[in-house]
Amino acid sequence: xxxxxxxxxxxxxxIGHLAQGFVPAIVAREILIRRSPLRAGKWLFxxxxxxxxxxxACYELIEWWSALIGGxxxxxxxxxxxxxxxxxxxxxxxLIGAVAAQVLLARVHDRQIAKTATESTHHSSLTRARLVxxx
Amino acid sequence: xxxxxxLYVNEYSVDPExxxxxPWSCSSTEPGRWALFLRSSSxxxxxxxxxxxxVTGARCAARSxxxxxxxxxxxxxxxxxxxSRSLSDLYRRAAASATARRFPLTPLAYRLIFVHALILMLxxxxxxxxxxSGSGCSAYSASRxxxxxx
Numbered sequence: 001x002x003x004x005x006x007x008x009x010x011x012x013x014x015i016g017h018l019a020q021g022f023v024p025a026i027v028a029r030e031i032l033i034r035r036s037p038l039r040a041g042k043w044l045f046x047x048x049x050x051x052x053x054x055x056x057a058c059y060e061l062i063e064w065w066s067a068l069i070g071g072x073x074x075x076x077x078x079x080x081x082x083x084x085x086x087x088x089x090x091x092x093x094x095l096i097g098a099v100a101a102q103v104l105l106a107r108v109h110d111r112q113i114a115k116t117a118t119e120s121t122h123h124s125s126l127t128r129a130r131l132v133x134x135x
Numbered sequence: 136x137x138x139x140x141x142l143y144v145n146e147y148s149v150d151p152e153x154x155x156x157x158p159w160s161c162s163s164t165e166p167g168r169w170a171l172f173l174r175s176s177s178x179x180x181x182x183x184x185x186x187x188x189x190v191t192g193a194r195c196a197a198r199s200x201x202x203x204x205x206x207x208x209x210x211x212x213x214x215x216x217x218x219s220r221s222l223s224d225l226y227r228r229a230a231a232s233a234t235a236r237r238f239p240l241t242p243l244a245y246r247l248i249f250v251h252a253l254i255l256m257l258x259x260x261x262x263x264x265x266x267x268s269g270s271g272c273s274a275y276s277a278s279r280x281x282x283x284x285x
Contacts, residue, residue, distance in 0.1 A: 012258065015254065019251045023247045023248060023251040027240065027248070034238075105243065109243055112241035115241075116240075116241050
């Protein structure tokens with residue numbers, strides 16, 4: 001990979017962080033659409049992005065703590081690989097992942113959610129209980 | 136006028152005026168306000184209570200004064216616009232909602248989680264800095280005077 005792109009480091013770690021934004025974005029999106037009043041739109045996009053960045057930030061905290069505990073041995077696991085801005089780059093990858101997931105998969109995801117919603121309505125008393133507020 | 140329907144699962148509330156065998160009944164508790172009782176078998180399990188929107192704040196405050204349980208219930212009712220359930224039911228749902236049986240996610244979500252798991256396992260097996268697809272380049276890096284852990 002480095003050879004191909006002329007990178008100075010191993011970027012598998014970056015793929016991991018991309019996934020760390022990409023995958024939670026869809027899960028967060030799904031839970032918010034199905035369990036909150038939020039609907040697909042700018043606010044959903046922003047909040048899903050925020051959730052993913054928060055998860056990424058928490059992971060960076062864990063990286064930091066394990067580095068403190070494990071000392072230099074942690075470096076290989078962390079994949080900081082001598083990069084002082086590794087944390088920022090990791091979170092940036094998560095951000096790109098979260099944006100990409102929402103841009104690329106929103107339509108497919110909405111379709112699948114609509115399908116699951118109709119399937120699960122009859123065995124969810126919760127959904128049934130939401131007899132809508134306005135008279 | 137907008138009205139709120141407050142829904143809460145309440146196993147102990149039974150409509151005193153209900154006719155035997157009716158699946159639901161409706162009683163007016165005071166002018167402009169009524170309660171709906173839904174029944175499974177012999178017991179009422181769901182009560183719905185309508186009242187004017189303005190009343191909601193006062194009701195929430197009254198509930199929260201009744202202690203932590205009341206507070207949680209009033210929070211729940213506000214966050215869901217209308218929906219409040221008994222505390223035990225909330226806990227039960229919170230504990231179980233992570234399972235696929237109770238809250239099945241879409242196939243897309245499960246597929247992505249699977250791929251993510253693969254990425255994590257690959258990273259865990261070789262350690263992130265040394266995964267094959269990305270390495271094989273220590274010589275290249277060294278030749279450029281760059282020190283990498285791999």
